[in-house]
Amino acid sequence: MMQALPPPPPAVEALAPERSVATTEEVRVAAALTDARVMVDSSFRGASIVLFGAVFNPTDDPADVVVVVRGPDAPVRLVKKTRNTGVWLNSRPVLFEGAPGFYMTASTRPLSDIADFGQLRRLGVGLDHLRINAPQESRTVTRYGVRDVVVSRLEDDYLDWRRAVIRLREGAALYNSDPEGVEFVDRGLFRAEVELPAVAPTGEYFAEVWLFQQGEPVSVSNLTLTVEKVGIERDIFEFAHRRPWTYGLLCVLLAMFTGWAASRVFRRH
Missing domain, CATH: 1.10.287 (Helix Hairpins)
Structure with missing residues (x-):
């Protein structure tokens, strides 16, 4: 004797998945690092870290991504070669008290095409706008075992000394700027590489991921990276x-x- 099968359950109307208001109505950027901690030991030869993220842009206006990574500040001591009575001598040393030990920028296109000079200067984005703390007062101190180190306001010579700091750090691969370093791998998804040289200083690094539209910063994502010695x-x-x-x-x-x-x-x- 056959038994009657139970009736099928009532049909349930499928609900549309909810979407975050921040995703649909706000232009923003989100980012992360593949590794937020770098271990330095005797075999350390540098590290390559991938920064990746997504752009949420419900508007029709295109957007640019700019990545800025800044290492811990440290004093920089500089001297200038001067010729005196036919002999080349070192000038009295000048000490910058707050230059980043590492600095890099990566962007989807050249910074000058993304924002104007004033915006980049206000945000401190790019080597041309890098904030390096110049000496604030005139005095002599003893630093690095050297007496009578001049710490003074450099006035008109500040730009020359500042360029020297950047040139030396670029030569050591500690400062870098890549106008095509941010790559969109899919619609709204991007990646950039942070190359740390073997001489990268230890400490806490700060990364800023800026989103620009029509020359204006509309969103920023802040990250931290720790480089520390082990063993x-x-x-x-x-x-x-x-x-x-x-x-x-x-x-x-x-x-x-x-x-x-x-x-x-x-x-x-």
Whole structure:
């Protein structure tokens, strides 16, 4: 005897998926890093980190993405070669008290095509607009073991000294600007590479991902990146900073022992 099958369940009307108001009505950018922490040890030869993100743009106006990565600030000591009575001598050193140890920009096209000079200067975006803290007052101090280091307002010479800082850091691959470094891999999805050289300073890095429309910044995403020493290098670094006098004495003793051992070896031969 056959049994009657139960009636089918009532049809449920499919609901349209809800969409975030921020996605549909607000122009914004979101970004992240493939690795927000870089470990530095004796085998460190640099690192390549991918920054990726998405642009939410419900309007018909095209948008540009600009990535700025800035490393920890550190003082920079500079001297200038001057000719005096036929002899080249170093000028009195000048100390910049706040230059970023690392700085890079990457964008979808040249910065000058994305925004005007005033906007870039206000935001500090680009090597031409990089904020480097110049000395604020005239005085002499002792830095890096050198006496009478001049820390002064550079006035008209500031731009020349500032260009020298940027030129030296570019030569060490610590400063870089890539006008085509941001690549759209799909509609609204982009990527950029952050290349850290082997001499990249340790500390906390700050990344800004700007979204521009019609020359105006309309959104920004802020990220952090940590570069830190690990292993024996970290232990030595922390010991040198906690007990500098002891560290210096041990280095002198080690140098003396190494010299004595080398002289003994060569004397036997």
